[in-house]
Amino acid sequence: MTEKPQKNPGQTPALNVAGVCKSFANRAVLDNVSFQLFSGQALCIFGANAAGKTTLIRIIAGLMPPDDGTIEICGLNLCSQNPQAKKMLGFISHKTMTYPHLTVEENLRFFARLYGLNKSNTRVEELLDKTGLILYCYDLASALSRGMTQRLTIARAMLHRPAILLADEPFTALDAPACENLLALLQQFRNEGGAVVITTNNVSPSLRCCEKLAVLNNRKLFSDIKADQINLEKFC
Amino acid sequence: MIMLAILIAWIFRIAAESAEISAPAIASAALLAAILFSAILVCEKNFASEHENDCLAALILASADTGDIYLAKLTVNVTMLCIFELIAVPAVLVLFKINAGLSWPRLIIAILLINIGFSSIATLLACAVQGTKTANSLLGVLVMAVLSPMMIPAVSALLSLFSQPDTAFDFNRGLGLLLAFDAIFVTVCWLLFDFVAAGQEN
Amino acid sequence: MRTTLAILSLLLILLAASLALTTAAITPAARNIVYVHVPTAFCSLISFCVLFFCSIRYLRTKQQKWDHTAAAAAQAGLLFATIMNLTGMFFARLEWGIWWTPSPRLISSAVLWFLYVAYFLLRSAFESRRRKETLSAVFGIIAFIDVPLVLISARLVPDIHRPSFSFDTPAQLLALASAALGSVLLMTLLIWYSKLSKERLCPHTHPR
DSSP states (O other): OOOOOOSOTTSOOSEEEEEEEEEETTEEEEEEEEEEEOTTOEEEEEOOTTSSHHHHHHHHHTSSOOSEEEEEETTEETTTTHHHHHTTEEEEOSSOOSOTTSBHHHHHHHHHHHTTOOTTOOHHHHHHHHTTOGGGTTSBGGGSOHHHHHHHHHHHHHTTOOSEEEEESTTTTOOHHHHHHHHHHHHHHHHTTOEEEEEESOHHHHHHHOSEEEEEETTEEEOSOOGGGSOHHHHO | OHHHHHHHHHHHHHHHHHHTOOHHHHHHHHHHHHHHHHHHHHHHHHHHHHHHTTHHHHHHHHSSOHHHHHHHHHHHHHHHHHHHHHHHHHHHHHHTTOOTTOOHHHHHHHHHHHHHHHHHHHHHHHHHHTTSTTHHHHHHHHHHHHHHHHHHHHHHHHHHHHSOSSOSOOHHHHHHHHHHHHHHHHHHHHHHHHHHHHGGGO | OHHHHHHHHHHHHHHHHHHHHTTTOOSSGGGGGHHHHHHHHHHHHHHHHHHHHHHHHHHHHOOHHHHHHHHHHHHHHHHHHHHHHHHHHHHHHHHHSOSOOOOHHHHHHHHHHHHHHHHHHHHHTOSSHHHHHHHHHHHHHHHHHHHHHHHHHGGGSOOOOOOSOOOOSHHHHHHHHHHHHHHHHHHHHHHHHHHHHHHHHSOOSSOO
16 A cells, blocks of 8 residues: 655655565565655554564665665665665664673664764763663673663664664563653654654554554555554454 | 694694604694684684674664675684784694794785685684574584685695795795685675675574 | 486486497496596586576575575585595596595595585575575585685695596597486486475465
8 A cells, every 4th residue: 555645745755665575485575565754753563473574674774675666765765875875774673783791881882883973972971861771881781671671772773863763573572661761762762853663563552652553464564554443462 | 712723733743743744744734723723713703792682783784885794704803813823823833843944924924814714714604604503513514615625725835834945835826826715715705795694684 | 308308318328338338448347437437527517507507596586496406406416426526436446546645636526525515514504494595505606616716726736636548439439428418418307306396395385
């Protein structure tokens, strides 16, 4: 299904996914998936297990190429203008994507260097403060609780001030307070003009942070879904 | 790694004593075996830490080109091997009593080329085997199978350095072949790393 | 088509065998093992070329049929490489009195066999089909690049692999050519059947 025209038709969408297809070993996983997202918006993609949610979000993140279709990040084609487009993306998943043998601060400083932030840049301190990790900055990443680890993951993803934050099953194994923290961080990111895409089968917290809902089912993406249309039993 | 190198050299030394094999020949073999096994250990450990929490995906997201990750890993692995050889090479030379007329600059160049060649293949294959149940043993088998052609010029170069000056072994030919191997292996592995890193997705 | 290939292959091999046992026979009789050794060496190298080509095609297209063909070529190549090395060892024992020595061609033959075995060890290590296919293709390319490198570097060691006879008579040349062509057709059949059996084991679950 294609996206309905937005309020500002002249505005370049932050994320434009058009006709994305993907197959593994002759088995189609995604078929002509298309949607648009503008700055400040949040999209939640629901789907059952093995629906292709992780595949879709990893394709958008540039971690795997699509078989067909295009992905544009703020007007830049992800395939042809890869380095510039990748810099506008932040990605978090249920895996931490941080080094367990480094401390919280060391992890952030390492990735800050990779993103080209020099040592005098105060972005690391700013994020430690924002995510509430300032008291844990000298703790090893392996020693953090699941909720704290997710905050570190978000801090890592936001180091380079991305335009879009992609979150693959971010609420996995999080308790209620940790979910609230995560929701607050995502809302803060949106308030600063960022767009968010979340894939999940955890309905409740996702409905609170995303005004746009979509369902990935039978290889196709169904957009403009209303909250009451989602079958809670199917996705929990 | 240093302990491993010393043990390998020691076992070869005992074998040489028992079988009356010439010291330069067996010293070359011992040193190569030590470097090869150390390269496998270094490369495997290097990528094991990336695989643990999907950190390789984070590196891919943060880097402009996936090939840069391969070159960075290769540089680290070669550096680690060089540090290890600061102790291992003198240990082998002492055990096998090799010192008379040894050309140190040529030895350093030969060992550096051997490090680059071994590390180039081991780095790529170490990334490939991550997540398998038999990663350690599989990596050893794969690396040794692919690197076996490189052993010949490596032994030739080391043997010509360790032997008396009037030997038939040609150092320059061995060095030229090592250079060719390095250039080909590094280029091919750099080009193929994209597929190997993307192959971690499943 | 397959039946035709099978019949042709059989006829050519029978022709080679009959010539080798009669007019094209080399003395002493044990040397006639070269009519098996040389064609199998040829086939094992061709299989490697097929493996290399299919590996590149798989990485470009991600179509499973290329992986199936590559694996089939590797199976055929391993079979021929095994026969090549075994017959070579027997020939070396009879001709030069040793089972094996590090001469250029013998090193190349051994490395070829090691690379085939390593290819299958790699394939057996992965549970994920896509990862197995991708990494097998990568290894197939690296292994193929190894083959000319080993032929070049092995020149640094002395060569014992110099036969003390040659194929002089037309009958001997015909026998060798028949054996080689018959082996190539047999190899093609083996790859074909192996690829078909792999495709039958992986039916399409969600056809596009």
